[in-house]
Amino acid sequence: MKKKVLSILLAAAMAFSLTACGNKNQPADSTPAGEPSSGEAAGGETTGDAGEFSWDKFAGQKINIMFVEHTLTTDMINEIESFEELTGIEVNYTTIPEANYFDKISALLSSQSDTLDIFMTGPYQIWQYASSGYMVDFDTFLNNPSMVDPGYHVEDFYEAVLNSCRWSCNTGEAMGSGSLWGIPLNFEADVMVYNKRLLEEKNLQVPTTTEELTKACEALQNHSGNGTYAFACRGSLSWATLITAYQSFYTTYGGTDFELGADGKMVSTVNRPEGVEATEWFVDLVKKGGSSTWASTTYAEAVGDVGAGTAAICVDASGSCLSVCLENASEEWENLAIAPIPVAKAGQDPMTQIYSWSLAMNNASKAKDASWYFIQYITMPDTLHDMFVAESYSNPTRQSTFESEDYQAILAGVDGYIEAFEASVDNCTMYYTPNSHAFEVLEGWCQTIQELVEGKYGSTQEGMDKLADTLTNIVNQ
């Protein structure tokens, strides 16, 4: 009898042990399937409910958010309690490392899972997800006064930043028109951070053109002995390498990536003279003035080297450049200053690539209205202002935040940042042509740059010709 009981208990225990263990904050189900919440039609569509705006309209609903591990995420999580008190909406969230984040999001969105309501995204991901029909157009909420707090002021967002979340989903069409697929939390433009002391020691002016940058780097290589070098930038095999320094320089030379052929298919233009000239210049700069470990350099290592005094100049996203310039943030913080990135021709405006982190909504969500309320709450002027001031984040998406006295006081301590920001904010845009194979395109491109630096090809033209064929095949598969 005892053996019988024991064997049954053992079998039951093994059966239960097969159940996957979940994260403590594993999202619970949102509103029951097929049961519309107030203000929503069946299937989770918004109804354009008439009447005045009220924060507690969707009390009792639940939403599930998947955050990426990011400094902003901590701040958003800190706001959840006050949001729940204000609205009565229950928030469940999970946080995932960036390396795996979009793998998870892609799987959830493509399976049309309703266990995900809100996620974080960037422009490149919008190209893929929006064109596949996975995302919600926020214009449906913003154009409905009963769903928008009177103090929201969407016009307060920088137009360039909002445009980095807006796309028509038409092949070959640039971002900036069409539906709004995300509400931006922060954005990155590229700037140059340099060590004033090292430039002064070599009697160098702050470079404003690519030619001046090359000459400065030739003078600054091994500036403080063996192991030190002139120019730091990302070089690791990643799409992120292609969206900072390289792209900003590539664009300033007039380089383009794709154009629409007569048959409506995209054709790569990276092997045109402008693109080849830009790439040749960049490869030459890395060889003459870069680190010997450039091909494995991440943004953290690039700005870290400038902060440590190992590198004299770095071009990278404004957030990471700013991070080493703040008081006591790095060994050389007192000697560091920020300037707009050099341009190909004197007098040109800096043309910097934009990247933005934004909050987006799953089109399969059954709690769209409640999800919009959370996104709206987090991106209210006061909420964003408090986040940016408290943590000294760079590049606020709202003009009111940038212009506020307390935020200006933080920036005033960083030599050149305000000028660099104001010089680039209106011209920072998505210079790449939207396509749903963005990551394959960018990583293939990065691979070619690395191979050119290694000297694998007889000439830059040869490398870029091969790349053009590869990219054309990728986008037309």
Added chain:
Amino acid sequence: MIKADTNTVLPNIPLRKKPWRLRIRPYLILLPSMAVLLGILYPFITAIYYSFTDISFRSTTYKFIGLGNWLGMFTSADFWHAILVTLEYSLSVIVLEMVIGMILALLLNNDKWYSKVLNVVLIFPLMVAPVIGCLIWSLMTNNTFGLMEKFLNIFGVYGFPWGASSQTALLYVIMIDVWINTPFVLLLLRAGLQGLPKSPFEAAKIDGGSAWFNFRRLTLPLLKPVIMIALIFRSVAALQEFAIIYSTTKGGPGNTLTNLSLLAYQTAFPYSNLSKGIPMIMVLWIIINFASKRMVGVYNQTRQS
């Protein structure tokens, strides 16, 4: 006296059937493992099916396309390059780890105090997750503050490229793999050495056998089963290595270190071409299956001899 009665007919008493609760017990006990097996087989068979479709994270629908993905894979230069990298990497780490592991096992197969200390210390890398191990190495090899960089500076070497150059990247990841996984080989071989019978070695000592003779004629043949076990485990792991390469160079510079695991992952997930990544993993599975079956066969032979 009792005699056997050969004419006795035994009564025909029908056997009682076991109660159903007893009859069902073996199946109940097997049920969880069958559930696990189904849990493994279902995605495996589904994946095979998906490899003949155009399923992708870019669309919610898919259709059957036949052999398109498989033919595309076999005609892709990237695929054959990945096979080459896979074989190059796995052969290098297996040979190095087996040789270094064997040398260490022989050197530490005694009761000296330093052996006792080193046996514990040398196991530490095995306790570290490969990704953490790679992080440690990337910090040690950092050109600004890394320990390895400072060490090389003593010899006048500055800015060693490590994983940033196609000349040194393979060496770099092999070094990390050897650092992490040699302790595993060491553990197995040392346990094997400890379990060897003493009498052949005593007989050889009496007959005046040299250390090399002992190793070649006694230690190696007797240790073959354990060597084969270590070889099987390391081969299966090395052929499908992902964590070390991804954490260090992500397969770069260029495609220098892009092995089959990495290529399949990149194709399926970041590039969202799920149906194109699956055939690559299937090929890897076939390679590992074939290699491990051959090695298990050799292992069985060594046990019988």
